[in-house]
Amino acid sequence: MRRIFARLGESPFGPAVLGLVYFAVATLALLATRSAHGIAAIWPPSGILLATLLSVPRRAVWRFAVAAIVASLAANMVAGSGLRVSAGFSAANGLEAMVATLVLRRRSGRRVSFIDPSGLSAFFGASFVAAFVSAGVAACIAPQSGGGFILSWFSTVWLGLLLVTPLLLAIFEISASTRQAVSGRQTLDLIGIVLLTILATGSTFCQTQYPMLFVPMMVIVIAVLRGGMLGGIISMIVVVIFGSLALWWGTGPIFLIRTSHESRLLFFQFYLLSLFVSALPMATLLAARDRLRVNLSERIRLLDQAEAAAHIGHWRINAVDQAVLWSPEVFRMHGLPEDASPALDDATGHYHPDDRERVSKAVAAALADGQPFAFEARIVRPDGTVRHVEIQGERDYSSQDDAIGLFGLIRDITEQIEARQVLRDARDAADRSAQAAMLLASTDALTGLANRRRIVEYLDAMLADVDAGEVAMSIVLFDIDHFKTVNDRYGHDVGDEVLRRVAATATEGLRNTDLIGRYGGEEFVIILPRTNADTALQIAERVRARIEASWQDGQPKVTVSLGIATTHGEDAGHGILKRADVALYAAKSAGRNRLRLAS
Incomplete structure (x- = not known):
């Protein structure tokens, strides 16, 4: 419907359509209920025009306003008013x-909303000001004006704005949005509201014996509760129609008042x-609540x-x-259906047996002393x-009863733990590879003993320990x-085997x-920490004797010659090795398979 008004605003026929509608409604309103001043009980054309001006583009407002003024002029003249009065009343309207x-x-720009109290208050105030200005202008034109005329005009126009404009804007809003389209159930509710209001209003205004004006108000309350703003306005429009017809026919509880027709109209x-x-305020509050x-x-x-998405859930424990x-994510973490939250003991029971006591103690301590926790x-x-999972919590106060509880977050960190384990395994593997590389770099590949580099280090x-005062x-x-x-005799393969056996x-x-x-080739070095010459000679002799006795059938028998050197003074590595080498050559010169101590 709002799109229809937008197209009418751009179309040259839009103002003409509004003018025809305005003329028809204005003529009916003037004929329906009249007072001595020719003022209707309610002026619906004002609401129609305001709803139209709020719906059409801003640049088209003046064209529709002019069309409505012309239609109002025609309606007033048809009703019997003179040109001057008709023109003045039309200008006021x-x-x-x-x-x-x-x-x-x-x-608020182009859009007027009735679903919040501020919007309703703004509309209430704007319509009040507009009706007051209109009544003032009309009072200057009317042949017989006074306080009663101004009050009657003001109330008639204000009611037209208050009742008709919200109804039309609500219809426009529903028609313009498919998301807010009235469902089948809502349609049935609105039909029921109309029928109930007709029944209640007809029973009220079709008799003059009982003052039953409270009955329509009860029905309007029901209409608001069932149909919201739209239901309430529709119900009120039905009351306006029946009440106006009752005034025209001279029936209804209003005629229990012994006063003039103008006073009855003002009362209505x-x-x-x-x-x-x-x-309407109740409807607005309900809409705001919804x-x-x-x-x-x-x-x-x-x-x-x-x-x-974040694998984070929240939880709360009531201390009472x-x-x-x-929260739903906590249920998903536990692999449980979202039917009902468990008791505290049951919730703790879902943890790993090795973790339950720690969890229970952390929760109990937090409930007791209010200290936050994380684990x-x-x-x-x-x-x-x-x-x-990673759990953190702290003391929480309920917004309902000020009861102390615990509130916290739980985060699924399984992927992080698994990634952490993968990194740990990778680091361990890297450490092992590094150690293996270091071992390989310091190990002789044939014998598995330390190589020359490792020996020197x-x-x-x-x-250095000897320099620091060691033995x-x-x-x-x-x-x-x-x-x-x-x-030469057995080949290098046998020679390699001999080297491994000697090692x-x-x-x-x-x-x-x-x-x-x-140390190189068939040469070996033994380093004896904290060992004097006598002990070194004993160890060297034990090594020599074992090698001499280690041969077996089918294997070449070998012996070794040994040179022993002991630190003295400020020996360097090459110095003690050189003295040991001199002692070794002395052993070989003495006939081999023997040992000598360097001087």
């Missing part, structure tokens, strides 16, 4: 809608105003979506009865799967006697604190 439109659009107008003041309910529902829906409240725990779902470290250190340098002959046998004769390594 056009002015009232223009004033109300100007006030409302300056406040203020009766309608009281209905408006009673019903809007808040919809907004709250939408916010809850968005909150649920946000929690589901220890009732537990879970990680595991949830065991009914299907046996385990979810890791270890020797320098031991010599003497000794080294043993030995090689295999006639090893070249073994390679293993020599290692068996050492202490846990000693280090043996392959």
Whole structure:
């Protein structure tokens, strides 16, 4: 409907259509209920014009206003008023809608809303000002004007604006939005409201025996509760129609008042105003409540979506009865249906057995002293799967009864825990790889002993301890006697096996604190920390004897010659190695398979 008015505003025929409607309604209103001043009980054309001016584009307002003024002029002249009076009344009628439109659009733009108290108050005030201005202009034109005329005109115009404009704007709004289209049930409610109002209003105004004017008010309250703003306005329009017809026919409870026709008309107008003041604010509050309910529902829906996307839920524990409240995401974390929140003991029972006591203690302590808490725990779902969660909570005061409780968040961190474990495993694997690389870099590939690099590093470290005041250190340098002959006679494969056997046998004769390594070729070094010359000679002899006795059938028998050196003075690594090497050559010169101590 609003789109229709928008198209009419652009069309050259739009003002003509409004003019015809305005003329027809104005003529009926003038004929329906008249007083000595020719003023109707309610002036619906004012509401029609205001609703139109609020709906059409701003640039088309003046064309529709002019069309309505011309139609009003024609209607007044048809009703028997002179040209001067008709022109003045028509100007007043056009002015009232223009004033109300100007006030409302300056406040809220093009759209006027009745679903919040401020919008209704603005419309109430704008229509009051417009009716007051219109009554003042009409009083200057009327042949016989006075306080009664001004009051009658004011109430007639104001009622027309108050009753008709909201009804038309509500219809426009419903027609313009498919989301707000009236459903089948709402249609049945509106039909029921109309029938009930007709029955109640007819029973009230078709008799003059009982003052039953309270009955329509009761029906209007029911109409507001069932049909909202639209239902209330429709019900009031029915009351206006029946009441006006009753005044015309000379029947109804109003005629129980022994007074003039003008006073009865004024009473009826203020009766309608009281209905408006009673019903529409209530309808507005109900509409505002429904809007808040919809907004709250939408916010809850968005909150649920946000929690589901972030895998975060919220919970609350009532300290009085220890009732537990879970958000939908908490149910999903636990793998439970969203039927009812569990008791506190049952909620704790969903945690891993190893975590339950810790969870219970944290909750109990928070309830007792109000200290916030945060920890990680595991949830065991009914299907046996385990979810890791992070829980935090703090003291909370209920907004309803000031009861102390706990409020907190629970976040599913299973993916983070799994990622953390993957990183930990990767780090451990990297550490193992690094250690393996370091071991490989410091190990002789053939014998598995320390290589030359490792020997030199270890020797320098031991010599540093000796410089710091430790006891003497000794080294043993030995090689295999006639090893070249073994390679030439048996081949390099056998030679490699001999090297491995000598390395293993020599290692068996050492202490846990000693280090043996392959220095190069068939030459080996033994580092003996905190060992003097006498002990070094004993260890060297034990190694020599084991190697000599280690040969088996089918294997070449080998022996070793050994040179021993012990630190003295400020030995460096190359210095002690050189002295051991001199001792080794002395052992070889003495016939091999023997040992010598460096001087």
